[in-house]
Amino acid sequence: MSANPVVDPSISAQRTAAASEPKRILVLGATSGIAEACIRLWASRGDHLFLVGRNAGRLAAVAADAGTRGAAFVNTAVADLDRTEHHGDLLAHAINTLGGLDLAYLALGVLGEQTKAERNFHDAAQIIHTNYTAPVSLLTWLASYCAQRHAGTLAVLSSVAGERGRKSNYVYGSSKAGLTAFVDGLRNRIDREGVRVITIKPGPVKTSMTEGMKGRERFADVDKVAASIVRAVDRGNDIVYVPGQWRLIMAVIRAIPERVFKKLNL
Amino acid sequence: MPSLVENPTTSAPPETSPAKPPFESWGRYPVYDADVRSIQWQDQFPHVIDGVHHGALPVGMGRSYGDVCLLKDGTLVKTTGMNRLLGFDPATGVLTAEAGITLAQILDFAVPRGFFLPVSPGTKYVTLGGAIANDIHGKNHHVAGTFGCHVPQFELVRSDGTHLRCSPRENPDMYSATIGGLGLTGMITWAQLRLKRIVSRQINYEGIQFHGIDQFLDLTAQSQNIEYTVSWIDVTSTGKNFARGIFMQGDHVQIPGELKPSPAPKLTFPLELPGWVLNGASVGLFNTLFFNKQMKHRVTALQDYEPFFYPLDAVLKWNKMYGKRGLLQFQYAIPWEHAREGTIAILHEVAKSGLASFLAVLKAFGDVPSPGMMSFPKPGITLALDFPIKADKSFALFDRLAEMTHEFGGRLYPAKDARMTSPQFQAFYPQWQRFARFKDPALTSSFWERVVGAQGFMK
Numbered sequence: 162m163s164a165n166p167v168v169d170p171s172i173s174a175q176r177t178a179a180a181s182e183p184k185r186i187l188v189l190g191a192t193s194g195i196a197e198a199c200i201r202l203w204a205s206r207g208d209h210l211f212l213v214g215r216n217a218g219r220l221a222a223v224a225a226d227a228g229t230r231g232a233a234f235v236n237t238a239v240a241d242l243d244r245t246e247h248h249g250d251l252l253a254h255a256i257n258t259l260g261g262l263d264l265a266y267l268a269l270g271v272l273g274e275q276t277k278a279e280r281n282f283h284d285a286a287q288i289i290h291t292n293y294t295a296p297v298s299l300l301t302w303l304a305s306y307c308a309q310r311h312a313g314t315l316a317v318l319s320s321v322a323g324e325r326g327r328k329s330n331y332v333y334g335s336s337k338a339g340l341t342a343f344v345d346g347l348r349n350r351i352d353r354e355g356v357r358v359i360t361i362k363p364g365p366v367k368t369s370m371t372e373g374m375k376g377r378e379r380f381a382d383v384d385k386v387a388a389s390i391v392r393a394v395d396r397g398n399d400i401v402y403v404p405g406q407w408r409l410i411m412a413v414i415r416a417i418p419e420r421v422f423k424k425l426n427l
Numbered sequence: 428m429p430s431l432v433e434n435p436t437t438s439a440p441p442e443t444s445p446a447k448p449p450f451e452s453w454g455r456y457p458v459y460d461a462d463v464r465s466i467q468w469q470d471q472f473p474h475v476i477d478g479v480h481h482g483a484l485p486v487g488m489g490r491s492y493g494d495v496c497l498l499k500d501g502t503l504v505k506t507t508g509m510n511r512l513l514g515f516d517p518a519t520g521v522l523t524a525e526a527g528i529t530l531a532q533i534l535d536f537a538v539p540r541g542f543f544l545p546v547s548p549g550t551k552y553v554t555l556g557g558a559i560a561n562d563i564h565g566k567n568h569h570v571a572g573t574f575g576c577h578v579p580q581f582e583l584v585r586s587d588g589t590h591l592r593c594s595p596r597e598n599p600d601m602y603s604a605t606i607g608g609l610g611l612t613g614m615i616t617w618a619q620l621r622l623k624r625i626v627s628r629q630i631n632y633e634g635i636q637f638h639g640i641d642q643f644l645d646l647t648a649q650s651q652n653i654e655y656t657v658s659w660i661d662v663t664s665t666g667k668n669f670a671r672g673i674f675m676q677g678d679h680v681q682i683p684g685e686l687k688p689s690p691a692p693k694l695t696f697p698l699e700l701p702g703w704v705l706n707g708a709s710v711g712l713f714n715t716l717f718f719n720k721q722m723k724h725r726v727t728a729l730q731d732y733e734p735f736f737y738p739l740d741a742v743l744k745w746n747k748m749y750g751k752r753g754l755l756q757f758q759y760a761i762p763w764e765h766a767r768e769g770t771i772a773i774l775h776e777v778a779k780s781g782l783a784s785f786l787a788v789l790k791a792f793g794d795v796p797s798p799g800m801m802s803f804p805k806p807g808i809t810l811a812l813d814f815p816i817k818a819d820k821s822f823a824l825f826d827r828l829a830e831m832t833h834e835f836g837g838r839l840y841p842a843k844d845a846r847m848t849s850p851q852f853q854a855f856y857p858q859w860q861r862f863a864r865f866k867d868p869a870l871t872s873s874f875w876e877r878v879v880g881a882q883g884f885m886k
Contacts, residue, residue: 194467216468216470218468218469218470219468219470222468222469222511222513222525223511225511225512225513225514226511226512226513228514229512229513229514229515229536230512230536369465369467369508372465
C-alpha cells in the first residue's frame with residue numbers, strides 16, 4: 162500500500178461542499194443491498210457517484226438507476242476488492258474521475274456460512290479477508306489521502322454482530338468486531354486532522370444478504386436504514402446504530418454475563 | 428479440545444427456505460404452499476429455478492385476487508427486489524425499468540417530473556411485470572386501451588436462458604403472448620412504459636347519481652371525451668333502487684400545480700374481521716350511506732390523484748376486512764351486443780342471491796385494441812364484484828354468474844378469478860391453444876393447471 166497516494170495534483174480536494182452542494186461520493190461494494198439503497202438517495206439529490214463492484218452487469222444496473230434518478234455524474238469500475246494489491250490504482254482512478262472526494266462509503270462484506278466457517282479455516286479466512294483485511298487496506302490508503310488534505314468523510318458499514326461473539330455467527334461477528342475497532346481507532350487518529358470517520362452498525366436488514374433467514378419479516382426495511390445512514394453521514398455522527406433501537410439492544414446484550422450468555426442460543 | 432460433533436444447525440441454504448406465512452393472492456383464496464425465491468438481479472433467472480420439480484412462476488406483489496399468482500407446491504420467483512430504473516427520456520416520456528418495480532415506485536419518480544402512468548389500475552401496489560402479464564386496465568380504457576398498449580418493448584428471459592427483445596417488430600408473437608400472458612411465457616426482466624405528461628396532481632372530479640343501467644349508458648355516452656370514467660353501483664338494492672349508482676368521471680387538471688411526491692400510507696387494517704361482519708344488512712347499510720354521501724344529484728370537486736385512483740391504498744392490507752376465509756372477485760366483460768341485457772340479468776341474479784358485495788364497479792370498455800393475445804377487455808360493459816367467501820353459497824352464485832357471462836357472449840378476467848372451469852376458460856379464450864405454443868415449458872400457475880391442466884404442457 163502506497164503511503165503517497167498517486168492522485169492528479171491538479172485536483173483540489175480542498176473544495177468543501179456545503180450540505181446542499183453536490184457531493185463527490187465513492188461507493189465500494191455498490192451492489193450490496195444497503196449500499197444500493199443509499200446510492201438511490203444520493204443520486205436523487207444530484208450527487209456525483211463513483212461505484213465499485215465485482216459483477217459488471219449488476220453494477221451497470223445500479224449505475225443506470227442512479228443516473229436515471231438524477232445523479233449529476235456516475236462512473237463505475239468493476240473490481241474484486243479482495244485483491245488488495247489493486248486498491249491504490251483503483252482508488253486513485255476513482256478520485257481522479259470524481260475530481261476529488263467528499264465521502265468514501267465502504268459497504269463491501271459477506272455474511273458467509275457460519276457452519277462451514279467454524280470448521281474450515283479457509284472459509285473463515287475468506288470472511289475475514291473480505292470483511293476486515295480488504296477494508297483495512299482501502300481505509301489505510303483513503304486515510305492518508307484525506308488526512309493530507311484535511312478533508313473528507315470515511316463511512317464504514319460494520320455490524321451489530323461485532324459487538325459480542327455469539328455462537329450463531331461469531332466468524333462474521335469477529336470480522337466486524339475487528340473492523341469496528343479499526344474504524345474507531347482510525348477516527349481517534351485522524352478526526353483531529355479534519356477527516357470524519359463514521360462507524361455504521363446496522364441490525365438485521367431485509368436485503369439479499371438475509372434472504373431466507375428466520376424472523377426476516379421483522380428485520381428493518383432497507384430504505385429506512387439507508388435514510389438513517391445518509392442523514393447520519395450528513396451530520397457527521399461518530400457511531401451510528403441503524404435502526405436506532407439497536408444501541409439499546411446491544412447494550413443489554415453486552416451486559417449479559419458470559420456464564421449466562423454461553424447457555425443461550427443466540 | 429472439544430471433539431467435533433455432527434452439525435446440529437438445521438438452517439437451510441437461504442434460497443430454498445419456504446417463506447412463512449405462505450405467499451397469498453389478494454383474495455387470500457385459495458391458499459397454497461409454495462417455495463418462494465426472491466430475485467434482486469436480472470441475471471438470477473433462470474438459475475434461480477435450477478432443479479425445481481413442480482414448475483415455477485414469476486410473481487410480483489400478489490395483488491391479483493385468485494390463483495394466477497399462485498403455484499401449489501411449486502416455486503414462486505418473487506421479483507420485487509429487481510426494481511431499478513434503467514433510463515428515462517423526458518422528451519418522449521419513455522421510462523425503462525426492471526419488471527419488479529411497483530407502479531407506486533414509478534409514480535414517486537414520475538410525478539415530481541411532471542409525468543404519470545398511461546393507465547392506472549385500482550391499486551398502485553402492483554409491479555410493472557405484473558401489470559403487463561395481466562394486461563391490466565383502468566378508468567381510461569375507453570380512450571387509452573390497456574396497459575400493454577403503452578409498453579413499446581421489454582425483455583423476456585426463457586427458462587432455457589434465451590434472452591428475447593420483444594416489441595411489435597421484434598419477436599412480435601412473443602410480445603403479443605406475453606402481454607396478458609399471466610407470467611407463463613418467461614421472466615420479464617425489464618420493460619419500457621410510455622408515461623404521459625401532467626402539470627398537476629389534481630383531478631377535476633365529477634360524481635353523478637344514476638338509477639338503472641339505461642341512465643348509466645346515457646352518462647357513458649355523454650362522457651366519451653372525458654379521460655377517466657368509472658361507476659360504483661349498489662348491487663344489494665332491489666325495486667326502485669335497483670342498479671342505482673354513482674358515475675364518477677375526471678380529467679387531469681390543466682392548471683399547473685405542485686407536483687410533490689405522495690406521502691407513504693400510514694394506516695394498516697389492524698385485524699381480520701370475523702366472517703359475519705360483512706353481511707347483507709351491513710353492506711346494504713354501507714351502500715345506502717355511500718349513495719347518499721353525495722347529497723346532490725351532481726357533485727364536482729378538485730381531488731388529488733391518490734384518492735381518485737387508489738382510494739383503497741390508503742389502508743394497507745384492507746383485504747383482512749374479509750377475514751380468514753378471504754374474498755372472491757368476479758369480473759366480466761360482455762360485448763355491446765348483449766351488454767345491457769346481460770348486465771341487468773346478472774345484477775338481478777346477484778340481488779336475488781342476497782350475497783353482499785360492496786365494491787361493485789361498473790365501466791364501459793372502449794374499442795382500443797390491445798396488443799395482448801390473451802387480453803381480457805373487449806368493447807362492452809365490465810362489472811367487477813367482490814364477495815366474502817361463504818361456503819357453498821358464494822361458489823354456487825359464482826358458478827351461475829360465470830355461466831350467464833358465457834351465455835351473453837362475455838368472458839371473465841383471470842386476474843380476478845378462482846373459479847372458472849376449464850370449458851369456460853377455453854370458451855372465453857378460444858385462442859388459448861395458440862397461446863400455449865408460446866408458454867415456457869418450465870413455467871405454470873395454479874390458474875393454468877386448473878383451466879388447462881395437462882393439456883397445457885406442450886413442448
